[in-house]
Amino acid sequence: MxxxxxxxxxxxxxxxxxxxxxxxxxxxxxxxxxxxxNSAPTLSGDADADGDAAADGNTDEPEGDEEEPNEDDEPAGDGSLTFSLSQSSAAAGSRIDYSGRLGSGEEGVTLQIQRSIDGGEWEDFPVSRDTGANGEFSGYLETGRSGSNSFRVVRADDSSVVSEPATVEIQ
Missing domain, CATH: 1.20.5 (Single alpha-helices involved in coiled-coils or other helix-helix interfaces)
Incomplete structure (x- = not known):
């Protein structure tokens, strides 16, 4: 042998x-x-965004200067949900860390991440996350769609609870 x-x-x-x-x-x-x-994020499905609605990340308005809400307006962040990205630019397909907090501090609340590309309509991104202790959450996402990708978080059981958008430029 x-x-x-x-x-x-x-x-x-x-x-x-x-x-x-x-x-x-x-x-x-x-x-x-x-x-x-089990709640780990997944790679984007990268569906096309056909809309041309503005996705202005700066929706802060001075107090006392209220306007009539318009039915076509996107829900503004109400301060009870924060969301941030770890970087402002990234290569396509790279890992982008995010974190945030639900102001009420509730644990186990499901949050849906949404995306707007180059100012288009908000669409559900194939990533959701449940809040942990003190209402905090974190994770990462990946996308192959180039351009200005704005992300925000919406409470799944109450769509009026929306974070301010955070934007990353994807090359």
Whole structure:
């Protein structure tokens, strides 16, 4: 018997190592650093945005200077939900960390992330997140859509609770 491994044995071990590597990478890649691995974000479906509604990130208005609400206006952030991105520009497909807090401090509230591309309509992004202790949440998202990507968070059970948008430029 030869003590030398055959080419077939070597190929089998390489295939086995690749399978283990892909499985381990997939598992670790879905972990967002919190205790809920099932709520890990996913890669964007990247559906087209046809609308041309403005997505102005600065909706602060001076107190006492109220306007009549317009039915076509997007819901303004009401201060009870904060949301921020870790960077203002990123390469397509790269990891973009986010964090925020629900002002009421409730735990277990489902939040839906929405996206507007280049000032288009707000669409649900395929990422939702449940709040943790003290109403805090964090995770990451990835997108391949180039341009100005604005993201915001909406409370799933009360669409009037909306964060201010945070924008990242995707190259």
């Amino acid at each position: 030869s003590s030398r491994a055959s080419g077939g044995t070597l190929a089998a071990f390489l295939i086995f190592a690749a399978i283990i590597g892909f499985a381990g990478g997939a598992y670790l890649g879905t972990q967002s650093g919190d205790a809920e691995p």
